[in-house]
Amino acid sequence: MPARERLPALNGDLAPTQAEARQPEAEQSEVPLADPVTSAALAADPETALRLLREGALAVHGRLTDASNAVLYCTVALDGLTTPCVYKPVAGERPLWDFPDGTLAGREVAAYEVSAATGWGLIPPTVLRDGPHGPGMVQLWVEPDPEAEELLALQDPAGPEPGWLPIVRAEVGPGRTALLVHRDDERLRRLAVLDAVLNNADRKGGHWIPAADGRLYGIDHGVTFAVAGKLRTLLWGWAEQPVTEEAFGVLARLAESLDGALGERLRPHLTKAELAAAAERVALLRRTARHPLPSPDWPSIPWPPV
Ligand SMILES: Nc1ncnc2c1ncn2[C@@H]1O[C@H](COP(=O)(O)OP(=O)(O)OP(=O)(O)O)[C@@H](O)[C@H]1O
Numbered sequence: 001m002p003a004r005e006r007l008p009a010l011n012g013d014l015a016p017t018q019a020e021a022r023q024p025e026a027e028q029s030e031v032p033l034a035d036p037v038t039s040a041a042l043a044a045d046p047e048t049a050l051r052l053l054r055e056g057a058l059a060v061h062g063r064l065t066d067a068s069n070a071v072l073y074c075t076v077a078l079d080g081l082t083t084p085c086v087y088k089p090v091a092g093e094r095p096l097w098d099f100p101d102g103t104l105a106g107r108e109v110a111a112y113e114v115s116a117a118t119g120w121g122l123i124p125p126t127v128l129r130d131g132p133h134g135p136g137m138v139q140l141w142v143e144p145d146p147e148a149e150e151l152l153a154l155q156d157p158a159g160p161e162p163g164w165l166p167i168v169r170a171e172v173g174p175g176r177t178a179l180l181v182h183r184d185d186e187r188l189r190r191l192a193v194l195d196a197v198l199n200n201a202d203r204k205g206g207h208w209i210p211a212a213d214g215r216l217y218g219i220d221h222g223v224t225f226a227v228a229g230k231l232r233t234l235l236w237g238w239a240e241q242p243v244t245e246e247a248f249g250v251l252a253r254l255a256e257s258l259d260g261a262l263g264e265r266l267r268p269h270l271t272k273a274e275l276a277a278a279a280e281r282v283a284l285l286r287r288t289a290r291h292p293l294p295s296p297d298w299p300s301i302p303w304p305p306v
Pocket residue numbers: 064066067068069070071086124139140141142143144206209219220221
């Protein structure tokens with residue numbers, strides 16, 4: 001369905017939930033709170049999580065009011081197990097001129113499929129299914145670990161400090177600059193490779209979640225898989241460096257799978273050109289065996305960065 005025809009539903013069908021809060025407030029006792037340990041355990045068990053997400057009864061509890069598309073905080077319940085999830089109905093998607101085909105929801109599911117094929121499990125289990133506001137993506141809610149260490153920082157422009165990698169120099173006040181840095185972290189490095197494959201146009205700091213078991217999950221993959229290069233990310237710390245041996249092996253497996261089972265799973269969500277471009281990105285990464293450089297023709301750093 002052309003994006004324009006979906007627009008009226010944004011203010012119509014979804015209106016009843018708009019007054020509701022972002023994340024459950026204390027007085028909204030009927031809204032089940034997410035527990036970091038339980039949600040991390042389920043995220044690491046995709047088989048159980050996917051069944052729950054596909055077959056569970058979906059109940060909407062609130063809307064995340066600061067999101068640019070309709071992002072609904074929900075629960076899915078099956079066989080006595082209930083867990084929080086996000087539901088992004090296609091009807092609540094704002095049309096994007098540079099992503100005229102398919103849906104944001106479809107690309108989120110496609111991104112999950114690629115992540116699952118890497119074996120790195122970097123995206124929470126995600127499915128496409130019907131819900132109270134029509135078809136949409138449903139993704140397991142991963143509650144951030146409040147104890148997790150920061151992965152981004154502002155440091156002295158002469159930096160970075162050991163264990164950190166530079167992103168960009170930023171103005172932080174009149175005449176004052178600082179160096180924005182991210183940690184030299186194996187999880188972030190894998191995410192950087194996944195983003196290069198996905199052509200992710202929106203990897204800001206709010207788009208990764210540290211889980212209670214020490215794993216890291218990327219979220220919000222609606223603007224991925226464009227044919228043209230649109231990689232916009234904070235994770236430039238490894239730009240032009242050789243990819244790790246592990247990542248090189250993952251890229252080889254992805255190339256094979258894109259030609260087979262993974263390609264089949266992506267086909268319903270992407271155009272032929274998008275699918276071919278994804279295979280070409282993997283081929284290029286294997287040829288160069290290096291992390292990509294920022295494009296001079298495209299704003300390669302999301303701003304604000306979180
Ligand atoms: N799977 C998830 N687990 C936990 N929190 C999530 C998940 N998905 C989304 N969120 C929360 O919901 C917020 C909005 O979701 P998301 O970023 O996917 O939507 P969006 O419409 O692109 O919003 P924005 O324009 O703010 O980026 C996120 O910043 C995050 O706080």
